[in-house]
Amino acid sequence: MPEHVDEQGLRELAEERLRALAGPQARLRADQWAAISALVIDRRRALVVQRTGWGKSAVYFVATALLRELGEGPTIIVSPLLALMRNQVEAAAAAGVHAATINSANATEWEQVQDAVASGEVDVLLVSPERLNNPDFRDTVLPALTESAGLLVVDEAHCVSDWGHDFRPDYRRLRTLLTELPPGVPVLATTATANDRVVHDVTEQLGLGQPEAQTLVLRGPLDRESLHLGVLRLPTAQARLGWLAENLPNLTGSGIVYTLTVATAEEVAGYLRDRGHEVVAYTGRTEAAEREQIEADLLANRVKAVIATSALGMGFDKSDLGFVLHLGAPSSPISYYQQIGRAGRGVERADVLLLPGREDADIWRYFASLAFPPEPVVTQVLAALNGADRPLSTSALEPRVELSRNRLEVVLKVLDVDGAVRRVRGGWEGTGEAWSYDAARYQRIEQARQSEQQAMLTYLDTSGCRMEFLRTQLDDPQSAPCGRCDNCTGTNWSNEVSTAEQEAAGERLRRPGVEVGTRKQWPTGLATMGIEATGRIDAGHAAEPGRALGRLTDIGWGNRLRELLASDASDQAAPEDIVTACVTVLAAWDWRQRPVGIVAVGSRRRTRLIRSLAERIGALGRLPVLGEVAVLGDAPHRANSAQRVAALWNAFEIREPLAGRLAGVEGPVLLIDDHVDSGWTMTIVAKALRQAGVPAVLPFALAVTN
Structure with a gap:
């Protein structure tokens, strides 16, 4: 414990900052204070696995405020999505914490933000994991940030793990960052979706750089009493679309309708608008400015629903979101739980309904085909870079390898994290370091993916409690029947769709x-x-x-x-x-x-x-x-x-x-x-x-x- 720290005074200040953040009635949960005190007083590393809406962001904003009071440097938050960054900047301001971001959408402001951080005007800097390996940021900005940081936060930390449902190679760069932190800099990792395997993996990585330190793991129950889960099987795509058009007005408040593909999101949104519903599509193709406007419209209840792909996912926070529906089943119960966690944070009831389609498995297979490529293809990338007399840009490397642009970029990121290649100005270069293809690891990941797909099919057919099923998949030790889902209550949504609506939906789909x-x-x-x-x-x-x-x-x-x-x-x-x-x-x-x-x-x-x-x-x-x-x-x-x-x-x-x-x-x-x-x-x-x-x-x- 640092000298001259008044623990009681810090606790009172923490409660004060929490009330500013969450309202006059807010009180720190026991685990929230346990995490804050571990970070601020004991300068430890901690992993917090708690359901969405529990208050994980409050932990790092309050901890930041306390550390700044003690004269420590700014907090670095590695955050995966722009939506998450926007919400967090606003939340930080409520806690009296000045936050700023460096990401792909504000490139013209980077120098100004960096100057503000250096001068002490910024308490929290949010960066995307991809930014960690931008050559200019990595070589000129990151070393100074690392040296002066008061706290490192890894949000959506399941992405650090190969076993996470939303694995992103850039997150593996954090392993290097953790080993370069000065002694005594606390680290906080947070997630709402981690099973035992992911918890073990992340905990192990949090110990990098200081093996003598034991990571504090705070893991709570994942149930949320507002969520009412159900599955509704309908025979055709037009029946599902017609059902949605008829029942959307009956759903409380505003919400999200998830689809598996961009084409489906746009098609569904177009049909519902034609039927008089205030909806809008949100996908990976949606421009950044339009995404921000859509998020604002949903937060303000100016739209009934956003028809979205997984692009609207981690970090979007609307406390009164009344429903989350899925037209098509995600390939993993873990990712499904993460998406339905958007709903019901601040309301007594939120409806969560899954309408599976017969095309779901085909779509799973397509996305699975984009997984890490076989060894000969990866070796081809290495040979091309090691044999070049200058750095190669991705476009210059592309003609030399059997990979699409997206898959090539993933391979380069993985090889970079493993030390076999390095991103430099002008592109990529081989390091000449020995590298071996970890076939056993990729095989384990593939097996885990197949197991998750089978578990999702079991979820659709289970006669037991659906929330208990999901919590068991996440290894929640406190899982028990919820008493609220369709199986627990014996009540189901009606599968009736009027002939007129089915015909209208069919006509649209056949168009x-x-x-x-x-x-x-x-x-x-x-x-x-x-x-x-x-x-x-x-x-x-x-x-x-x-x-x-x-x-x-x-x-x-x-x-x-x-x-x-x-x-x-x-x-x-x-x-x-x-x-x-x-x-x-x-x-x-x-x-x-x-x-x-x-x-x-x-x-x-x-x-x-x-x-x-x-x-x-x-x-x-x-x-x-x-x-x-x-x-x-x-x-x-x-x-x-x-x-x-x-x-x-x-x-x-x-x-x-x-x-x-x-x-x-x-x-x-x-x-x-x-x-x-x-x-x-x-x-x-x-x-x-x-x-x-x-x-x-x-x-x-x-x-x-x-």
Whole structure:
């Protein structure tokens, strides 16, 4: 304990700051004071695992206020989301603590914020985990912050663990930061969602840098008496959407409706708005300024519901959120518990309802496919960096490896944390340090993921208490039947949906057609692969914006298209319902000039499907089918744009009689394919057609990935 510390006086000051933060009736919980005193008086490291709404942020804001009173430096809070940062800055001000942030949304303010921290004007600095490895921040700002810090806080600490449900490689950088803290700097880690495995992992890491120190773990019951859980099974996507439209007004207050994909969030929000409901979509595609406005509207109850993906997750705090619904089941009971924890913090009752869909498992498999790649691919990344004579940017590295941009960035972050590569100005470089692929660890993580998916399926079918099930999954030692969920009470939401609402929802979901954007820029690095294509795609070689029948991630046409285009589906003639829907899309297309003919993209796997679709559309639209662009061998799918372009560059050929027919074409041609994923097949085939004399190319496909 530091000398001359008045423990009773600190306790009174802590209570005073808590009342300023949470209201005149607020009193410190026993575990809140236990954590604060461990940090301020004993300068220990602590892990607090408590349900959302318990008051974890109060612990670090009050502790900050006390440490500042004792003359200590500012608190550094590593916080994962901008929404969380905005809420915390406001909460800190209520406690008399001046907080500021450094994140991707306020780059123009970084220097000003850093100066304010250095001069002592800022009590709390919130930074994103990604910022910890920005070269300028890491090398010039972070060392001084670390040296002067009075407290380090790791919020949403389950992200530190490989076993956490929302694993983020950047959080693993905290392991390095913990070892570099000066002696005596207390550390607080907080989370609401950690089972025994995650608690052990995080606790072990909190001991880094001072192995003699025992981390204090404060773990409380995870039940919240306001939450009323239920599962409602409905037979179809239109029944679920219709049920939501009919029942949304009956739900108390405002809330969140979670979906598994961006496409579903946008589709659901659009339908509900058409039916007169005040709702808005919130996804990873939503711009930062728009996100902030949506959060403000939800906090002020100006909207009935936000239709959101997991982008609206950790840290969003609305005490009177009246409901959380899920259209589609998350893949893990732990992540499900984390999301429903948004509701019922300051109200007596909040409804939590899950409406599973038959497409859920397909979506789980898709996201699982984006996991850490196999050893040969990772070795390829290392070899490329170690063999380069200069740092490589991500875009320069991309043509040399078999990874998409997003997966490449994850691999680089993991290798960076492991010391095998280093981010520097100008990109990335290999360190030459020995590195081995931890196959056993990745296998354990994969097994854990599969186990969580099975547990989620069990949750849907359980006849026992649903809250007890979730608490057991989180290893809550105090779990017991809640007495409130649908199974405990024997009461369920009605699954009745009016015929009119089901028909309206069905009509919306069956409404075909999505716009398909065009590629405007060649990927960088093609010259290293022997391809002379750089910069913007020549306007004389480009395709027009296209159309597709639907997205594979849609809850409407997506289900039908996934069946038709599945890897194990047989090649068949285009089904009549598909042809009819395609004609509807084409009839609604506001093209500047009607196409004068049809060209099909050659295929090895779906020859019959594509040819028959072209023929049927040609017959119904009275358009001649000019022919098919020949595919030369197999053009294997590649993981990123540069590799994909290289694989496709010489994969297609315009042969006679198609070449002769194109020479006399005086208008646009409709280019038909089965599926648009990266968009490069359409781009390269359109380039060939334009070079053959076609004045414009209108791409059309059955499906687009997302």
